[in-house]
Amino acid sequence: MDSDSHRALKHRWSEYLRRSGLKTTQQRELIVETFLRLEGHVSIDELLARVRRRNPRVGYATVYRTLKLLAEGGLAQPRHFGDQQTRFEVADEGAHHHDHLICTECNQIIEFENEQIERLQDEVAKELGGFKIVRHKLELYGLCPRARGEQNGYCAQPERWTRRS
Amino acid sequence: MDSDSHRALKHRWSEYLRRSGLKTTQQRELIVETFLRLEGHVSIDELLARVRRRNPRVGYATVYRTLKLLAEGGLAQPRHFGDQQTRFEVADEGAHHHDHLICTECNQIIEFENEQIERLQDEVAKELGGFKIVRHKLELYGLCPRARGEQNGYCAQPERWTRRS
DNA sequence: CTTTTTGCAAATTCTTTGCAGCCCA
DNA sequence: TGGGCTGCAAAGAATTTGCAAAAAG
Numbered sequence: 437m438d439s440d441s442h443r444a445l446k447h448r449w450s451e452y453l454r455r456s457g458l459k460t461t462q463q464r465e466l467i468v469e470t471f472l473r474l475e476g477h478v479s480i481d482e483l484l485a486r487v488r489r490r491n492p493r494v495g496y497a498t499v500y501r502t503l504k505l506l507a508e509g510g511l512a513q514p515r516h517f518g519d520q521q522t523r524f525e526v527a528d529e530g531a532h533h534h535d536h537l538i539c540t541e542c543n544q545i546i547e548f549e550n551e552q553i554e555r556l557q558d559e560v561a562k563e564l565g566g567f568k569i570v571r572h573k574l575e576l577y578g579l580c581p582r583a584r585g586e587q588n589g590y591c592a593q594p595e596r597w598t599r600r601s
Numbered sequence: 602m603d604s605d606s607h608r609a610l611k612h613r614w615s616e617y618l619r620r621s622g623l624k625t626t627q628q629r630e631l632i633v634e635t636f637l638r639l640e641g642h643v644s645i646d647e648l649l650a651r652v653r654r655r656n657p658r659v660g661y662a663t664v665y666r667t668l669k670l671l672a673e674g675g676l677a678q679p680r681h682f683g684d685q686q687t688r689f690e691v692a693d694e695g696a697h698h699h700d701h702l703i704c705t706e707c708n709q710i711i712e713f714e715n716e717q718i719e720r721l722q723d724e725v726a727k728e729l730g731g732f733k734i735v736r737h738k739l740e741l742y743g744l745c746p747r748a749r750g751e752q753n754g755y756c757a758q759p760e761r762w763t764r765r766s
Numbered sequence: 767c768t769t770t771t772t773g774c775a776a777a778t779t780c781t782t783t784g785c786a787g788c789c790c791a
Numbered sequence: 792t793g794g795g796c797t798g799c800a801a802a803g804a805a806t807t808t809g810c811a812a813a814a815a816g
Contacts, residue, residue: 457770458770458771459769459770459771459814459815459816460815460816461770461771461772461814461815462814463771463772463773464771480805480806493772493773494772494773495772495773495774496773496774496805496806497772497773497774497806497807497808498771498772498773500805500806500807501771501772501807504807516681520780520781520804520805521804521805522805522806537725537726537729537732539732540735546729546730546732548725548729550721550725552721553718553721553722553725556715556717556718556721557718557739557741560702560713560715560718560741561702561741561743564702564711564713565711565745565746566746566749567702567704567741567743567744567745567746568743568744568749569741569742569743570705570742570743570744571742571743572739572740572741572742573738573739573740573742574722574737574738574739574740575737575738575739576722576725576726576732576734576737577734577735577736577737577738578726578732578733578734578735578736579732579733579735580730580732581730581731581732584731584733622795623795623796624789624790624791624794624795624796625790625791626789626790626795626796626797627789627790628796628797628798629796645780645781658797658798659797659798660797660798660799661780661781661798661799662781662782662783662797662798662799663796663797663798665780665781665782666782666796666797669782685779685780685805685806686779686780687780687781767816768815768816769814769815769816770813770814770815770816771812771813771814771815772810772811772812772813772814773810773811773812773813774809774810774811774812775808775809775810776807776808776809776810777806777807777808777809778805778806778807778808779804779805779806779807780803780804780805780806781802781803781804781805782801782802782803782804783800783801783802783803784799784800784801784802785798785799785800785801786797786798786799787796787797787798788795788796788797788798789794789795789796789797790793790794790795790796791792791793791794791795
């Protein structure tokens with residue numbers, strides 16, 4: 437993430453806090469900063485682990501509460517992939533929207549974007565009575581080349597996710 | 602669901618049981634029958650409630666266990682929409698695949714299908730190293746006409762979902 | 767000072783599991 | 792008969808909440 441969009445996100449965050457009459461605290465700032473700097477899809481545990489590197493006294497509840505605020509403020513998007521953990525992703529309006537391609541064997545997640553698909557989605561919404569699409573979620577599940585059996589096929593992440601232990 | 606596809610699903614189910622060395626039981630049959638007859642997206646609670654109309658002694662665990670089998674057998678697809686409940690949907694290979702348009706205000710869910718989008722998905726997968734797409738999930742979230750403010754706009758389901766009470 | 771926020775632990779919610787007895791093959 | 796199946800209750804896992812102490816404005 438470039439620093440421009442990072443700055444924009446921080447600004448949206450402070451605006452959200454102000455509008456909602458919420459306070460700025462050390463923990464919140466640390467969690468938000470850590471979250472915004474992370475790429476990809478973070479689980480609460482992963483985020484908490486990162487946060488605790490800097491401040492070991494932060495608790496689960498605070499991370500949950502802060503991510504809820506981030507989601508309400510439109511800065512984070514909750515997601516459910518294969519497992520039961522909720523993962524969060526930075527909702528960066530400046531960046532292009534992207535979707536996900538997930539290997540059901542090795543669980544690697546590849547992001548992609550496709551303008552044509554986005555356009556077709558708006559058309560569908562118009563046909564179906566005139567919905568106004570706010571956001572969408574497209575997930576393709578399949579087998580990456582290696583999982584399909586190609587010996588030297590590409591596989592970015594041949595191990596499975598580890599869960600909270 | 603027409604009776605042909607219902608029969609086909611029941612056949613897939615018995616094949617699955619046989620292949621896996623599992624037994625046919627009253628409860629399983631009742632749960633599967635009830636599930637296959639339901640349209641749309643069922644939560645465990647809704648399904649259990651229906652099942653108990655016919656046999657009040659069926660327990661949660663059995664429904665969970667049976668839905669897990671249905672999912673493994675490819676007859677049910679688990680889904681997460683807005684709330685934290687897992688919903689299941691009949692995976693009817695005979696029917697066309699469909700996707701979902703969800704109103705974030707009233708939570709109505711409209712199903713649709715679009716061939717062009719499906720085609721583009723396969724293209725994307727090919728470009729991204731040659732994945733083999735097994736299934737996909739496309740969810741459009743937005744505002745239905747009424748939620749957008751149109752007084753007489755279409756809104757199939759103006760109430761919110763009720764959760765387990 | 768007042769109002770929020772935090773961290774902890776306890777409570778909730780959803781889902782899975784252990785086990786004694788029941789039922790299908 | 793014998794191994795799978797069920798229902799119950801207890802365990803687990805993820806998330807939320809109550810509350811007293813701490814921090815922010």
